[in-house]
Amino acid sequence: MGMTQNTHDVLIIGSGAAGLTAALELAQHKRVLVLAKGSLTGGSTAWAQGGIAAVLDAGDTFDNHIRDTMVAGAGLNRKETVDFVIERAPEAIGNLVKLGVPFNEASGDLHLTREGGHSHRRIVHVDDATGWAVQEALLNAAEANPNITMLPGRTCIDFITGRNGEKFSAEGRVWGAYALDENTGKVEKHLAKATILAAGGAGRVYQFSTSPRGATGDGIGMAWRAGARVSNMEMMQFHPTCLYNLEVKNFLITEAVRGEGGHLLHPETGKRFMADYDPERMELAPRDVVARAIDDQIKRFGLDYVHLDISHKPAEFVKEHFPTIHEKLTGLGIDMTSGPIPVVPAQHYTCGGVLVGLDARTDLPGLWAAGECTESGLHGANRLASNSLLECFVFGEAAARDILNCWDELSDPPAIRDWDESRVSDSDEQVVIKQNWTEIRRFMWNYVGIVRTTKRLERAANRIALLRQEVEDYYGSFVVTTDLIELRNLLQAAELIVNSALARKESRGLHYTLDYPKTDDDAKPRDTVLVP
Numbered sequence: 001m002g003m004t005q006n007t008h009d010v011l012i013i014g015s016g017a018a019g020l021t022a023a024l025e026l027a028q029h030k031r032v033l034v035l036a037k038g039s040l041t042g043g044s045t046a047w048a049q050g051g052i053a054a055v056l057d058a059g060d061t062f063d064n065h066i067r068d069t070m071v072a073g074a075g076l077n078r079k080e081t082v083d084f085v086i087e088r089a090p091e092a093i094g095n096l097v098k099l100g101v102p103f104n105e106a107s108g109d110l111h112l113t114r115e116g117g118h119s120h121r122r123i124v125h126v127d128d129a130t131g132w133a134v135q136e137a138l139l140n141a142a143e144a145n146p147n148i149t150m151l152p153g154r155t156c157i158d159f160i161t162g163r164n165g166e167k168f169s170a171e172g173r174v175w176g177a178y179a180l181d182e183n184t185g186k187v188e189k190h191l192a193k194a195t196i197l198a199a200g201g202a203g204r205v206y207q208f209s210t211s212p213r214g215a216t217g218d219g220i221g222m223a224w225r226a227g228a229r230v231s232n233m234e235m236m237q238f239h240p241t242c243l244y245n246l247e248v249k250n251f252l253i254t255e256a257v258r259g260e261g262g263h264l265l266h267p268e269t270g271k272r273f274m275a276d277y278d279p280e281r282m283e284l285a286p287r288d289v290v291a292r293a294i295d296d297q298i299k300r301f302g303l304d305y306v307h308l309d310i311s312h313k314p315a316e317f318v319k320e321h322f323p324t325i326h327e328k329l330t331g332l333g334i335d336m337t338s339g340p341i342p343v344v345p346a347q348h349y350t351c352g353g354v355l356v357g358l359d360a361r362t363d364l365p366g367l368w369a370a371g372e373c374t375e376s377g378l379h380g381a382n383r384l385a386s387n388s389l390l391e392c393f394v395f396g397e398a399a400a401r402d403i404l405n406c407w408d409e410l411s412d413p414p415a416i417r418d419w420d421e422s423r424v425s426d427s428d429e430q431v432v433i434k435q436n437w438t439e440i441r442r443f444m445w446n447y448v449g450i451v452r453t454t455k456r457l458e459r460a461a462n463r464i465a466l467l468r469q470e471v472e473d474y475y476g477s478f479v480v481t482t483d484l485i486e487l488r489n490l491l492q493a494a495e496l497i498v499n500s501a502l503a504r505k506e507s508r509g510l511h512y513t514l515d516y517p518k519t520d521d522d523a524k525p526r527d528t529v530l531v532p
Contacts, residue, residue, distance in 0.1 A: 007191045007413065008033040008149070010403060011176045013156050013219060014198035016043035017131075017389050018371030020138035021396030022196050027147035029404060033190060034142070035154040035179055037214045037482070041135055043200050044212055044372065045389065048131025049254040049324070050115060051123035052096075052393075053386040054089035057112055060120040062086050069387060072117045072286055073380020074509035075525045076232065081377035084358050085387075085394045092393040093124055099137040102126055115255045115385035117286045123386045128254055129324045134389065153182040155482045156199070156218060157419075159226040159367065160189060166415040172227045174367040175413035182482055187419035193410040194366060194403045197223060198396065201350030201372035202493035203236075204486075207445035209347040210239055210252045216486040217493030219373035223354040224492060224532055228363045231375040231529045232352035233493070234500035234511045237383055238450050239348030240290035243341065244305035245332060253308060253325060253343055255385050258283040260321055262310035264290070265340060266297060273297055273306075288382050288510050291345040295450040298344065307340035345450060349388060351379045351510065352500065355529065360399035366410070368403065370395035375527070381509020427478035433487050436467055440487075440494055448498055452513040460498045467491055500528045 009030035012019045023032045036042065055065050065086045070077050093110070097103065103124045104111040112121040126133035142148045157178045162171030164178075176191040199219025203211025224230050241258070243251040258264075263272050264283055277293040278285040285293075294306050310318055315337035319326050322336070329336050353375040360368040360376075371392040378391050403410075443463050447456035471491050475484060504511050506520040 006033065006188065009192060010194045010196065011035070011190050011192035012196045012198060013177060014043065014200060014371070015040045015139070015150060015152070016045035016198060016200060016371065017134060017138065017392035018396040019196065019198035020142050021393050022198065022370060022400040023148050024138070024141055024145065025397055025400035026403065027145045030147065032148050033192070034148060034150045035156060035177070035190065036150065036152045037155045037218070038152065038182070040139060040150060040152045042212055042214050044215060045131050045392070046135040047210070047212060047252070048134070048389055049128045049252055050256065050386045051113065051125030051130045052089075052093060052389045053118065053122050053384070054093045054124060054390065055086070055122055056090060056093065056110060056124065057120060057122060060122055064119050065089070065122060068117055068119050069378070069384045070380070072382050072384040074382055074519070076235075076380035076509060076527065078377025081358060085378050085391060088394045089390055092390060092397075095393070096134060096137065099141055101133050101137045113256055113259065115259050116284050116290070117384050127324060128256065128322050131389065154179040154188075155182060155485050156222060157187065157480060157485055159195070159222050159364070160191065160416055161226055164416050166417055173365040174226065175416065177222070178419050180480055180482065180485065185479070185481075187421070187480065189416055189419065191413040191416060193412060194368065196360075196399050196403075197354065197362070197367060197369040197373055198371045198392075199373045201353070202490070203347045203350060205440065205444050205490055205493050205497065206236075206347035206449070207441040208242065208344060210242055210250045211347065216490050217350070218486065218489045219369070220353055220496065221489035221492040223362060223364070223367070223369070224496065226364055226367075227532050228367070229355045229529055229531050230353065230496055231355045231527045232381070232500065233496040233530070234504055234528060235351035235379070235381050235509060236347055236497060237287060237349035237351055237510055238291040238345045240287055240294055240345050241308050241343040242346035243329075244344045245342070248332065250346060251328060252348075253341055254322070255287070257308060257310055257322065257325070260310065261313055262308050263312075264294065265307040265309055266301070267303060267305065267307045267340075267342070286382060287385070288512070291450055292512060294343070294345050305342040305344045308343045309340035310336060311338050311340065349383050351375070351381070351383050356395070358398065359402040360395050361402065368399035370399050381511065421479060424477060424479050427474070427481075427484070430483070432474065433483045436471065437487055437490065439463070440467065440490055444494055444497070448501060450512065452501055452511070454502070454513065454515045457498055457502050460494070461502070464491065464495050464498060468495070496530060499530060503528050
């Protein structure tokens with residue numbers, strides 16, 4: 001009674017911007033399978049409110065966009081990657097227009113908005129819901145393509161390598177993945193000549209996060225266990241302004257509210273406090289500066305939140321620029337045209353991840369990767385607003401092109417063993433998973449959050465060591481469920497973040513530690529690379 005062995009030309013893990021871009025490019029020549037955890041729209045792409053950064057205005061240049069990206073990245077970016085992505089941005093926008101993404105226009109051209117850290121207006125957008133429009137266009141194109149099969153409701157467990165072969169081999173080449181069918185509870189094996197990892201970030205490691213429920217670092221954990229290096233995991237971006245509301249989790253208030261003139265205020269005194277932290281740039285300072293300022297106000301005054309206020313602008317202006325946010329807040333009894341919005345910082349973006357080159361190749365033969373699960377060198381120590389979707393398009397395309405270029409050198413998968421469930425039983429202890437999940441997210445928020453100390457990091461490391469034994473025992477004894485797979489990956493991501501943070505003895509970009517508050521003057525800042 002063997003399990004289903006599905007073989008495709010290419011397996012893609014993830015149905016967001018990176019995965020679907022690669023799928024559409026490959027499907028001109030190959031048969032592609034796309035696996036998605038939960039629904040096809042469950043990733044971060046659909047939630048991206050801001051837009052996509054690209055040089056499209058005569059007054060702007062690639063050099064400007066490159067410089068803004070490098071300044072935000074605090075010198076940790078790889079210059080060749082930044083050049084590579086930014087020079088391909090206009091073409092990526094052109095492809096999306098062809099796919100039918102209805103970008104906002106102004107007098108015949110695409111309307112460009114501006115966000116923190118950008119020296120020019122260069123963000124193309126669809127109102128304040130760009131990601132949803134992009135996700136929809138990509139999905140429609142993929143669904144219409146006979147060479148693309150999409151399977152939602154699949155949680156990937158581990159990559160298939162030589163270790164899983166019927167003839168055991170120590171070869172680290174990736175031949176696909178084992179995945180749990182969330183509906184039947186059965187584990188399937190999906191084999192392919194080439195695999196693209198586009199599984200998104202690890203934001204759910206934190207108690208407050210704008211990431212979707214499924215962003216549990218699965219792809220990073222899988223790649224690490226299979227032997228790939230992971231880099232810069234201490235660089236976790238916190239979005240300064242997430243709605244503070246006990247009913248609604250993780251609703252983001254876009255950067256553009258500050259870009260169009262919103263003020264940050266102390267909720268009791270009404271004072272604009274950014275003047276105390278960055279008097280020049282005030283609310284338009286880079287995200288890490290704004291997030292630390294809000295964190296400092298909250299900790300110093302014992303606040304639950306601060307206020308973000310754009311009500312001094314005409315009501316029509318506010319409604320026209322932020323229709324989605326205005327509607328959502330109105331439903332919660334908050335009128336942003338006449339009063340402030342309560343906000344807190346929240347984890348927002350995983351700048352680190354699986355190391356990839358410009359061809360999107362990982363360290364593992366047969367495995368390419370793109371998007372938030374990777375560290376390509378684009379973002380460095382802090383991602384510039386609206387460069388994230390851009391990276392997905394450029395590297396999704398790069399992965400597809402590289403696979404097509406080297407297709408004739410790729411060999412067929414060997415015979416692979418079925419997933420062994422003979423020694424495990426069903427768990428009746430969901431409470432253990434829930435408890436561990438909650439514990440990880442809380443100590444990561446308190447000890448490995450916006451401001452860190454060596455002592456806090458060591459406390460987190462001790463907690464992780466205790467939990468690791470518990471989770472491994474649990475994982476070895478029980479039938480896998482999505483919750484258990486996610487818990488295992490969350491813990492792995494937490495460990496990578498803490499070890500990376502302990503390794504960096506300076507403050508740089510998003511990594512801010514009170515023990516080493518200064519940034520090293522070293523002309524060549526080094527990535528934090530962890531080797532499995």
